[in-house]
Amino acid sequence: MNLFSEIRALVITCLDRMAADGALPMGLDTANVAVEPPRDPAHGDMATNAAMVLAKPAAMAPRAIAEALAARLVADERVASAEVAGPGFLNLRLADSVWQQLVATALTQGAGFGRSGMGQGLRVNVEFVSANPTGPMHVGHTRGAVVGDALCNLLAFAGYDVTREYYINDGGAQVDVLARSAYERYREAHGLSPEIAEGLYPGEYLIEVGEALKAEFEDRFLEQPESIWLEPIRDFATDRMMAMIRADLAALGVTMDVYSSEKALYGTGRIEAAIERLRAEGLIYTGVLEPPKGKTPEDWEPREQTLFRSTEHGDDVDRPIMKSDGSWTYFAPDIAYHHDKISRGFDMLIDIFGADHGGYVKRMKAAVAALSSGQVPLDIKLIQLVKLYKNGEPFKMSKRAGTFVTLRDVVEEVGADVTRFVMLTRKNDAALDFDFDKVLEQSRDNPVFYVQYANARVHSVLRKATEAGVDVADAALAAAGLSRLDHEAELALMRKIAEWPRIVELAARTQEPHRIAGYLSELAAEFHGLWNRGNDLPALRFVQEGDRATTCAKIALARATGVVISAGLAILGVTPVEEMR
Secondary structure (H helix, E strand, O other): OOHHHHHHHHHHHHHHHHHHOOOOOOOOOOOOOOEEOOOOHHHOOEEEOHHHHHHHHHOOOHHHHHHHHHHHHOOOOOEEEEEEEOOOEEEEEEOHHHHHHHHHHHHHHHHHOOOOOOOOOOEEEEEOOOOOOOOOOEHHHHHHHHHHHHHHHHHHHOOOEEEEEEEEOOOOHHHHHHHHHHHHHHHHHOOOOOOOOOOOOOOOHHHHHHHHHHHHHOOOOOOOOHHHHHHHHHHHHHHHHHHHHHHHHHHOOOOOOEEEEOHHHOOOOHHHHHHHHHHHOOOEEEEOOOOOOOOOHHHOOOOOEEEEOHHHHOOOOOEEEEOOOOOEOOHHHHHHHHHHHHHOOOOEEEEEEEHHHHHHHHHHHHHHHHHOOOOOOEEEEEEOOEEEEEOOEEOOOOOOOOOOOEHHHHHHHHOHHHHHHHHOOOOOOOOEEEEOOHHHOOOOOOHHHHHHHHHHHHHHHHHHHHHOOOOOOHHHHHOOOHHHOOOHHHHHHHHHHHHHHHHHHHHHHHOOOHHHHHHHHHHHHHHHHHHHHHHHOHHHOOOOOOOHHHHHHHHHHHHHHHHHHHHHHHHHOOOOOOOOO
């Protein structure tokens, strides 16, 4: 039940009747007519821009449209008043019964309250994390994993058919470096001194891999040339790293539906097939690129290359797909991988990358547009850096990882739920400060605590009501006399609950799960505000001694708040807390 959509439908119906009655021209486009919360709640419950949008095409003054529309809107029992503001905005106040009925709806629908069908079952592939299988995941991967997983939850809640996918970058030079690094730990396991040369991975996590290699291969590869041991050790170490990454993701509450291998693209004809698909469109050619910006003629050697004409699909320059030695560039298997995703029948693709992949966005979008004939949109989201602090100082590197703070470091320090919520308090393309001390504070300034505390208070009220003999089952509460909820503080909380279905659709449409975290903080603030007012005004307390009917109504409001908090936390991948310790 999206109340904002319902009132927008009422506005459109009134506009259609005005046109039928000759008060407006026929055939006006109402697609941009919106009904939203006003910027200042003092102005009303909802506001519509209908008169402003239609004034020019109707060749009428916006206030004239607004006044005529207001007269029709107030004829509906749901609309208590409609007031024209400024040049022609229309502020609406709804009847108290509308908000009270919403409480019953939330209780009746339970976990389904706020679910949307806007996705219409469209198939969406969300590729995220895709960390190189060369070691444990660092804090940057942590944020990308949380954003990706929460986005998948959000899209599924909004009616999309979502597939979570991880692309294993196991076909490039980095896995050869992993193999050489693991080989040194293999030598170390045999009592030899490891030679961790510059460029190899120094992390202690590879000590375990070296021991496992010894157990698997004994001394078979000692003193053997690289050509003998590189491939088997690379495969063994890569498998070990992926097992570690899966375990890291599981610790964060993330499970992938599909793992796709870059290495599996080579030697199968799949890269060639994707390139031939582009060639058939006249998008592959041999040419010479202009020197990169900032290069001088002395340090630029022009050479013929096989190029993808990506500029025809919005890129800044055409992109090489084959090196001068005839091997593929790193871009070629990425083209093939996305061709594979398109061939699997997805209606939309979303890639979530680190901020250092900003230069990759246009070329990949160009490739997908070309491969799908513009039918499959690709959205690429960049995850900005996370800065870690502890005791007022930057959090130092992990000895185990060698060069960075790992996902496990963060989760073991504060827990998966706190990690996930904090990672979603800002938009993905904004940098985020993660202070280990502040995220564990029990204060209003800590959004994780503030939201969880609201949920714990809801359950505290339910327990107290149960002790008083009140039936707190959702069905019983939904049937309570909710007209007793008429104080402004109660109505304000109900209005905030009413925003939940709208926030879900807005967050899903913009693909911004951080909006859910922000909304939950606002909802918690309204609930805590009502709770605190009850300290001064006994009539606002949730349990009213000697007045079971009023108690049931007030408990229904608390429970409806809990329904929404639980649903929102589920989208964020956070477990609701029922008691604070």
